[in-house]
Amino acid sequence: xxxxxxxxxxxxxxxxxxDTLEEEDYQVIEAGDGQEALDLLMVEKYxxxxxxYMMPAYSGLEVIVKIRQEGINKDVPIMMLSAKSQLSEQxxxxxxxxxxxxxxxxxxxxxxxxxxxxxxxxxxxx
Amino acid sequence: MKKIQFNKNSIVRRYIFLMGVxxxxxxxxxxxxxxxxxxxxxxxxxxxxxxEDKERLVQRMEEAFIKAFMDVRGYFAYNTESLKKKALEQxxxxxxxxxxxxxxxxxxxxxxxxxxxxxxRKYYFIETLPVTLxxxxxxxxxxxxxxxxxxxxxxxxxxxxxxxEYNDAINDQIDANFIELKKIQSYVQIAFVVFVLVFLIVLLxxxxxxxxxxxxxxxxFAAAANEIAYGRDAVIEVDKDxxxxxxVLSVAFNRMIEGIQENEQNLLxxxxxxxxxxxxxxxxxxxxxxxxxxxxxNEQKLSSRNELINKLANSLDKQEVLESAVLNMCPxxxxxxxxxxxxxxxxxxxxxxxxxxxxxxxxxxxxxxxxDRLQVERKPFAMKRQCAEDxxxxxxxxxxxxxxxxxxxxxxxxLIAIMAFTRYDSPFDGRLMEEYEALAKNVGIxxxxxxxxxxSEEARRLNQDILDTIQEGVQLVSGDGEILLVNKKFCELFxxxxxxxxxxxxxxxxxxxxxxxxxxEAGDFIDFLKSEVxxxxxxxxxxxxFTYRNKAGxxxxxxxxxxxxxxxxxxxxxxxxxxxxxxxxxxIKSEFVSTVSHELRTPLAxxxxxxxxxxxxxxxxxxxxxxxxxxxxxxxxxxxxxxDFLDIQRMxxxxxxxEKIQVEMLPVINKVxxxxxxxxxxxxxxxxxxxxxxxxxxxxxxxxxxxxxxxHNAIKYSPEGGKVSVIVFEKDGMVRMEIQDEGLGxxxxxxxxxxxxxxxxxxSDRRSIGGTGLGLAxxxxxxxxxxxxxxxxxxxxxxSTFTISLPVSDSQTDFG
Numbered sequence: 001x002x003x004x005x006x007x008x009x010x011x012x013x014x015x016x017x018x019d020t021l022e023e024e025d026y027q028v029i030e031a032g033d034g035q036e037a038l039d040l041l042m043v044e045k046y047x048x049x050x051x052x053y054m055m056p057a058y059s060g061l062e063v064i065v066k067i068r069q070e071g072i073n074k075d076v077p078i079m080m081l082s083a084k085s086q087l088s089e090q091x092x093x094x095x096x097x098x099x100x101x102x103x104x105x106x107x108x109x110x111x112x113x114x115x116x117x118x119x120x121x122x123x124x125x126x
Numbered sequence: 127m128k129k130i131q132f133n134k135n136s137i138v139r140r141y142i143f144l145m146g147v148x149x150x151x152x153x154x155x156x157x158x159x160x161x162x163x164x165x166x167x168x169x170x171x172x173x174x175x176x177x178e179d180k181e182r183l184v185q186r187m188e189e190a191f192i193k194a195f196m197d198v199r200g201y202f203a204y205n206t207e208s209l210k211k212k213a214l215e216q217x218x219x220x221x222x223x224x225x226x227x228x229x230x231x232x233x234x235x236x237x238x239x240x241x242x243x244x245x246x247r248k249y250y251f252i253e254t255l256p257v258t259l260x261x262x263x264x265x266x267x268x269x270x271x272x273x274x275x276x277x278x279x280x281x282x283x284x285x286x287x288x289x290x291e292y293n294d295a296i297n298d299q300i301d302a303n304f305i306e307l308k309k310i311q312s313y314v315q316i317a318f319v320v321f322v323l324v325f326l327i328v329l330l331x332x333x334x335x336x337x338x339x340x341x342x343x344x345x346x347f348a349a350a351a352n353e354i355a356y357g358r359d360a361v362i363e364v365d366k367d368x369x370x371x372x373x374v375l376s377v378a379f380n381r382m383i384e385g386i387q388e389n390e391q392n393l394l395x396x397x398x399x400x401x402x403x404x405x406x407x408x409x410x411x412x413x414x415x416x417x418x419x420x421x422x423x424n425e426q427k428l429s430s431r432n433e434l435i436n437k438l439a440n441s442l443d444k445q446e447v448l449e450s451a452v453l454n455m456c457p458x459x460x461x462x463x464x465x466x467x468x469x470x471x472x473x474x475x476x477x478x479x480x481x482x483x484x485x486x487x488x489x490x491x492x493x494x495x496x497x498d499r500l501q502v503e504r505k506p507f508a509m510k511r512q513c514a515e516d517x518x519x520x521x522x523x524x525x526x527x528x529x530x531x532x533x534x535x536x537x538x539x540x541l542i543a544i545m546a547f548t549r550y551d552s553p554f555d556g557r558l559m560e561e562y563e564a565l566a567k568n569v570g571i572x573x574x575x576x577x578x579x580x581x582s583e584e585a586r587r588l589n590q591d592i593l594d595t596i597q598e599g600v601q602l603v604s605g606d607g608e609i610l611l612v613n614k615k616f617c618e619l620f621x622x623x624x625x626x627x628x629x630x631x632x633x634x635x636x637x638x639x640x641x642x643x644x645x646x647e648a649g650d651f652i653d654f655l656k657s658e659v660x661x662x663x664x665x666x667x668x669x670x671x672f673t674y675r676n677k678a679g680x681x682x683x684x685x686x687x688x689x690x691x692x693x694x695x696x697x698x699x700x701x702x703x704x705x706x707x708x709x710x711x712x713x714i715k716s717e718f719v720s721t722v723s724h725e726l727r728t729p730l731a732x733x734x735x736x737x738x739x740x741x742x743x744x745x746x747x748x749x750x751x752x753x754x755x756x757x758x759x760x761x762x763x764x765x766x767x768x769x770d771f772l773d774i775q776r777m778x779x780x781x782x783x784x785e786k787i788q789v790e791m792l793p794v795i796n797k798v799x800x801x802x803x804x805x806x807x808x809x810x811x812x813x814x815x816x817x818x819x820x821x822x823x824x825x826x827x828x829x830x831x832x833x834x835x836x837x838h839n840a841i842k843y844s845p846e847g848g849k850v851s852v853i854v855f856e857k858d859g860m861v862r863m864e865i866q867d868e869g870l871g872x873x874x875x876x877x878x879x880x881x882x883x884x885x886x887x888x889x890s891d892r893r894s895i896g897g898t899g900l901g902l903a904x905x906x907x908x909x910x911x912x913x914x915x916x917x918x919x920x921x922x923x924x925x926s927t928f929t930i931s932l933p934v935s936d937s938q939t940d941f942g
Contacts, residue, residue, distance in 0.1 A: 019739065086720075108739055109742060
């Protein structure tokens with residue numbers, strides 16, 4: 001079973017994403033803020049990280065920087081979910097090390113499809 | 127031979143040789159004398175020491191004999207055995223002394239003495255004493271007496287006398303030695319004195335030789351030098367055959383004298399020639415002095431003329447020019463007094479004239495016909511007149527004065543002023559009139575220039591005033607970066623209002639350094655200015671502007687345009703416009719868009735997402751219900767957000783309607799608290815009423831909305847929970863409501879902006895706390911619309927207190 005770390009401060013959105021992904025037999029571990037996400041990353045490895053942009057403690061951007069620069073699960077693919085959908089925000093996220101960017105509001109089925117593609121692609125590569 | 131030659135050629139070496147021989151001889155002989163004296167003393171001491179040793183031995187020997195005699199007698203008298211023993215013990219002692227004395231024997235006397243003593247010793251200790259002792263011990267006292275009387279006593283006395291005699295002989299020998307020593311010492315002392323005398327004589331001879339050989343010729347040199355110094359003849363008389371230093375010196379000295387005498391002759395000849403030249407020069411000097419006097423006079427006139435021309439050319443001060451004209455014209459003309467006065471205005475300057483005289487001149491000017499004549503002739507003229515009484519001073523006879531009138535024309539046409547000069551008893555030379563006229567023309571040109579300057583200055587001031595009224599900072603910079611013009615606003619923008627006039631002519635380095643000090647990240651800004659100043663493009667393709675921020679946080683946009691005369695660039699005009707407000711509005715707009723985007727997109731994401739799940743998946747009824755409920759809540763959240771936007775828009779446009787009635791605040795607050803309690807179980811919400819009235823005039827719904835916002839904020843910004851208290855009391859005719867929390871608090875720098883629309887404190891602790899930044903702005907609008915005030919006190923990290931004050935309702939108040 002693929003393990004996905006979801007960091008999102010909106011509880012309702014967490015519920016939406018978890019319900020969507022768990023239907024496909026993905027194991028989703030949830031974090032309410034950036035710090036919690038980093039704590040979880042320190043102890044276990046994940047196949048995919050889905051990060052909200054604006055979060056307490058550490059923003060999604062800061063979490064990506066720590067993952068990529070400090071070598072915590074550094075090879076894991078990262079998808080950024082953000083209500084800030086301007087091009088500049090996307091560029092910032094990609095520059096920091098995000099692999100994918102999805103703007104809010106998003107289609108859960110589209111998210112599911114994207115996750116599926118990422119993880120299958122990863123499998124194929126491996 | 128060589129040594130002699132060597133000594134003869136040098137006085138110093140001869141002197142050293144003589145003194146060396148003298149000192150050597152002196153030391154040698156003195157040493158011989160002292161050594162002889164020492165030897166003599168040593169010999170005497172040795173002899174005396176030997177004699178004294180002999181004397182000491184003889185004395186001891188005598189004492190030994192006496193002791194033996196006394197002990198024997200004591201034994202016979204007291205029969206003491208120890209005395210007998212002691213007496214017998216003296217024999218070996220005496221023999222020892224005799225042996226020592228025998229070793230020092232020198233003469234037959236010593237030998238005879240030793241034989242006498244030996245004879246007696248044998249007689250006494252060997253022959254007589256043992257027998258006598260035996261007789262005594264046998265009790266034969268008579269035999270003892272017989273021995274004593276039979277010659278023993280006499281022999282003892284005889285030996286004692288011999289010993290004494292021998293001792294005396296030794297003493298005599300010692301005395302004789304001493305006398306001999308003294309005698310020899312006297313001879314030595316005499317010899318020493320003679321030695322010293324001989325050497326003194328030799329020294330005297332040497333000194334005399336030195337005096338005659340050195341001192342005397344040197345004295346001759348000194349006397350000759352003195353004579354030469356006084357200009358008299360002198361001859362050095364030194365033996366011509368002398369080859370030593372004095373010989374060489376005398377030859378050199380004589381040559382020097384010859385040289386000096388020759389030079390003196392030459393100098394005398396030159397002196398005579400110089401005296402002749404001096405006479406000639408004196409005559410020329412007199413001529414030159416006369417010429418100099420003439421030149422000085424001309425120089426004075428030229429100086430005055432230069433001073434006048436200089437002042438006329440350089441000064442733009444009208445009064446200064448007038449004063450310079452009259453002061454400098456007087457010496458040029460040779461006048462004692464003068465005045466320059468305008469015809470149509472009261473400006474004038476005078477020299478040597480009293481204020482009364484000036485007034486009189488100005489009063490008479492119009493009626494004297496002088497103006498008319500000058501206007502007609504357009505040339506200077508002079509008049510002779512008899513001096514007035516006050517001009518004559520102590521003179522009683524007739525005196526004449528000469529007045530010169532010179533016209534001054536503006537631009538060569540209009541007569542604007544008259545110069546008048548007066549000279550006593552010396553008429554004006556008509557040939558110089560043209561010169562005076564030329565000077566007057568220069569004064570007229572200067573007046574023209576001053577008029578033009580005044581006009582241009584007025585125009586410049588007008589332009590400057592216009593520039594200063596513009597709200598943008600304007601600067602005109604030349605092609606090499608020098609400031610040609612700035613306005614007041616420019617100086618205000620860059621903090622240099624007191625330097626407004628100093629800025630004109632400021633070099634590139636000076637003014638860019640000033641600007642660099644006032645703005646953030648000045649490098650790009652200065653580069654922009656530099657490129658624009660250097661640019662020669664008359665119609666650049668791109669817009670030429672730059673935005674920068676100063677250190678006070680204000681934002682400016684600088685536009686620039688080239689100032690061209692035809693195709694020649696005269697400079698660049700920079701216009702600095704304060705766009706802080708627009709910039710802030712843009713920033714707020716951007717932030718608003720970002721905030722609205724975020725705040726709307728989050729609930730929208732939930733609504734769209736759950737709707738999609740419901741539509742595309744087979745869901746259990748309870749899950750479907752849960753999703754629908756979530757969609758409903760999120761729709762409500764969206765509605766509240768939209769309402770906030772609408773509220774603030776209505777309030778700002780003044781279209782917000784209030785239904786004001788008397789409202790008791792306590793029930794309203796209670797209701798707010800009860801509703802908010804549902805939101806959090808980590809917070810303890812309380813209401814405290816401290817007395818007074820709680821009734822205000824207002825729209826209950828809007829007041830409830832304001833209080834809900836504040837209580838909701840108190841909960842929202844206390845993420846760790848804690849107490850949220852609402853305290854109500856009446857003070858100074860106002861109902862005060864304090865909403866206190868123990869939450870995050872507000873950073874000091876954010877307090878002032880807290881009630882601005884869309885303002886949100888940007889802090890990582892608050893990232894989780896959503897909001898549009900409209901809540902407090904709405905509260906402020908509602909409270910202000912109710913005639914109240916809202917304020918906040920906060921301690922960062924420890925909580926905040928928002929205080930609302932609303933006027934207490936009076937039942938008589940008409941609140942329709």
